[in-house]
Amino acid sequence: MTTLLIDNIGELTTNDDELATAGRLRDAAVLVEGNRIAWVGPAAQAPAADTRFDAAGQALLPGWVDSHTHMVFAGDRTAEFEARMAGESYAAGGINVTVNATRAASDETLEQNLRRLIAEARAGGTTTIETKTGYGLTVADEVRLARIAGRHADAVTFLGAHLVPAEANPADYLDLVTGPMLTAVAPHVSAVDVFCETGAFDEAATRRVLEAASAAGLATRVHGNQLGHGPGVQLAVEYGALSVDHVGFLTEQDIEALAASWTGPTSLPGTVATVLPACDLSTRMPLAPARNLLDAGARIAIASNCNPGTSYTSSMAFCVATAVLQMGLTIHEAVRAATLGGAWALGMHEEGWLDPRGIAQPAVGVICPGARADLQLLAAPSVTHLAYRPGMPLTRAVWRAGIRVV
Numbered sequence: 001m002t003t004l005l006i007d008n009i010g011e012l013t014t015n016d017d018e019l020a021t022a023g024r025l026r027d028a029a030v031l032v033e034g035n036r037i038a039w040v041g042p043a044a045q046a047p048a049a050d051t052r053f054d055a056a057g058q059a060l061l062p063g064w065v066d067s068h069t070h071m072v073f074a075g076d077r078t079a080e081f082e083a084r085m086a087g088e089s090y091a092a093g094g095i096n097v098t099v100n101a102t103r104a105a106s107d108e109t110l111e112q113n114l115r116r117l118i119a120e121a122r123a124g125g126t127t128t129i130e131t132k133t134g135y136g137l138t139v140a141d142e143v144r145l146a147r148i149a150g151r152h153a154d155a156v157t158f159l160g161a162h163l164v165p166a167e168a169n170p171a172d173y174l175d176l177v178t179g180p181m182l183t184a185v186a187p188h189v190s191a192v193d194v195f196c197e198t199g200a201f202d203e204a205a206t207r208r209v210l211e212a213a214s215a216a217g218l219a220t221r222v223h224g225n226q227l228g229h230g231p232g233v234q235l236a237v238e239y240g241a242l243s244v245d246h247v248g249f250l251t252e253q254d255i256e257a258l259a260a261s262w263t264g265p266t267s268l269p270g271t272v273a274t275v276l277p278a279c280d281l282s283t284r285m286p287l288a289p290a291r292n293l294l295d296a297g298a299r300i301a302i303a304s305n306c307n308p309g310t311s312y313t314s315s316m317a318f319c320v321a322t323a324v325l326q327m328g329l330t331i332h333e334a335v336r337a338a339t340l341g342g343a344w345a346l347g348m349h350e351e352g353w354l355d356p357r358g359i360a361q362p363a364v365g366v367i368c369p370g371a372r373a374d375l376q377l378l379a380a381p382s383v384t385h386l387a388y389r390p391g392m393p394l395t396r397a398v399w400r401a402g403i404r405v406v
């Protein structure tokens with residue numbers, strides 16, 4: 001296996017507190033062997049390698065782990081966005097516009113759009129991408145979307161419970177989504193998500209979706225507390241969901257439940273609170289209380305929620321900058337949430353998670369020996385510049401599984 005030494009790194013963010021104080025090293029080097037990190041340490045002690053890349057004193061960090069996107073779709077919703085900016089509120093029903101466009105699109109169109117979106121994300125430093133189904137909402141279309149997603153994404157989530165489609169009866173659709181649709185899509189996904197919100201799925205329906213998913217042996221996630229306060233967060237914790245996403249409207253009890261999910265006596269996994277800053281801005285909703293969540297001891301992730309309705313961007317750098325400038329996080333907290341936080345939310349922080357092809361993968365979201373060599377180099381001497389110079393194209397180079405992709 002060939003080796004690559006990335007040398008002369010001015011600031012290295014590892015997310016590994018044992019390897020480096022507060023997860024960061026100065027004047028560092030990283031050795032990549034094949035698809036993994038082989039060594040991390042001071043540049044002065046770097047081992048020999050087949051090739052060397054001079055980082056020129058700039059900042060190196062893990063590639064972004066974008067744990068929440070909806071990238072398999074057709075069409076766009078510019079008119080809806082314009083109406084929102086003119087004062088209209090976001091409503092779940094807009095999803096049907098994309099469902100109609102997606103159903104009418106060929107596999108080739110959907111795949112081409114997905115490739116384009118993933119290429120944009122990679123160009124911005126994203127090396128791990130989760131994406132959801134949820135714009136098909138028939139058995140055949142949800143299977144079609146899951147298959148297409150599985151050819152390109154690192155993780156695929158079944159979101160048949162996104163909305164009751166316009167032509168369906170709610171009770172019949174719930175039977176379908178927790179029965180034959182789940183059975184048909186399950187071989188192509190690793191998790192199930194449900195939009196628990198007024199106008200989408202209520203508490204009883206959400207319970208049915210989470211129970212069916214667990215019975216099928218799949219991990220769970222919840223879109224919760226996006227448009228107002230609701231039971232989404234409490235249900236996510238109760239069922240041991242890997243993450244609950246949006247979390248814009250939280251009570252003290254919700255925050256406590258999320259924090260306690262990591263320390264309580266239960267054998268269920270802890271639930272990551274995933275904040276989606278670009279979505280909050282694009283829907284003109286209050287920003288999620290990321291600061292309060294961290295202060296209470298909850299674990300958070302930052303994700304893009306790239307989709308045509310509420311957040312048509314895959315820029316994790318924009319999300320990180322917003323989390324610092326407007327949500328009160330430090331840059332290091334925000335970077336950690338957009339890398340290791342995403343890995344927690346996807347269950348990819350440890351060796352052995354299965355990609356959509358069923359191949360076991362090394363850990364992501366961290367730079368330490370054995371982890372997947374997913375790295376981004378900034379055209380800046382420190383990660384602080386991500387918030388200090390918001391909107392600037394600071395991605396200089398990206399490696400995914402040891403291969404230079406940007």
Ligand SMILES: N=CN[C@@H](CCC(=O)O)C(=O)O
Binds near residue numbers: 095223279307311
């Ligand atoms: N809230 C539900 N789903 C997406 C929006 C989908 C859409 O509007 O097309 C979200 O995460 O924001």
Ligand SMILES: [Zn+2]
Binds near residue numbers: 068069070223305
């Ligand atoms: Zn979403």
